[in-house]
Amino acid sequence: xxxxxxxxxxxxxxxxxxxxxxxxxxxxxxxxxxxxxxxxxxxxxxxxxxxxxxxxxxxxxxxxxxxxxxxxxxxxxxxxxxxxxxxxxxxxxxxxxxxxxxxxxxxxxxxxxxxxxxxxxxxxxxxxxxxxxxxxxxxxxxxxxxxxxxxxxxxxxxxxxxxxxxx
Numbered sequence: 001x002x003x004x005x006x007x008x009x010x011x012x013x014x015x016x017x018x019x020x021x022x023x024x025x026x027x028x029x030x031x032x033x034x035x036x037x038x039x040x041x042x043x044x045x046x047x048x049x050x051x052x053x054x055x056x057x058x059x060x061x062x063x064x065x066x067x068x069x070x071x072x073x074x075x076x077x078x079x080x081x082x083x084x085x086x087x088x089x090x091x092x093x094x095x096x097x098x099x100x101x102x103x104x105x106x107x108x109x110x111x112x113x114x115x116x117x118x119x120x121x122x123x124x125x126x127x128x129x130x131x132x133x134x135x136x137x138x139x140x141x142x143x144x145x146x147x148x149x150x151x152x153x154x155x156x157x158x159x160x161x162x163x164x165x166x167x
Contacts, residue, residue, distance in 0.1 A: 004041050004157045015042065016163045022050035043129070044081065045163035047136050048148045056129065072114045076125045078132075081155035086117075101127045 003012045022034050035053040036046050043056045072086035078099065089097070090109050097104040103123045112120075132151075139147045145164060152161040 001042070002040055003163075004159060012159070012162060019046065019050035019163060020165065026050070041081070041157045041160060042163070044132055044136070044148070044152065044157075045160050047133060048140070048145060048164050073118050073121060075121050076128055078128045079155065081152070081157050097124075099124060099128075103127070 001011065001015075002008070003015055026032050026034070033052045034050055036042075036051045037055045039046050039051075039054050039056055043054045047054045074083035074085050075089045075097065076082070077084045084092075093109055097107055097109070099105075101124055103120050107117070107120055109117075135151070136148055139145055149161050149164050152158055152164070
């Protein structure tokens with residue numbers, strides 16, 4: 001399920017209500033653990049609000065895709081919180097990816113072959129998700145959930161900010 005589309009208002013509200021209920025259940029019983037799998041764009045707000053364990057695919061696409069060997073897959077932009085197609089990566093980032101991960105610093109988009117690109121972009125995605133989870137853990141610990149809301153507001157998936165209640 002992708003809740004970022006404009007025709008998904010009732011689904012977005014229902015998912016927000018579900019997360020709110022789960023959050024209330026956790027307050028009553030700290031031993032409860034909630035898990036969501038293949039959570040795609042919702043992985044970030046789900047980790048902030050209600051779920052103890054979240055997952056998404058190694059590529060960031062939680063649906064069936066046509067990708068195979070010899071084709072360049074998309075790169076996950078941590079600022080946009082969305083996939084950037086290869087043609088746009090090559091056009092906009094010819095001088096290097098705007099990312100501090102070691103794996104990204106070693107990529108030359110002008111010369112990399114598809115197989116190497118696909119391995120490295122997956123490593124980048126996993127490292128980015130780890131960065132997000134550390135950010136969320138710190139925001140919750142420091143009681144600064146608004147930092148997570150700000151991260152969503154400045155992204156391509158900003159409508160998901162409605163899933164995080166303001167305190």
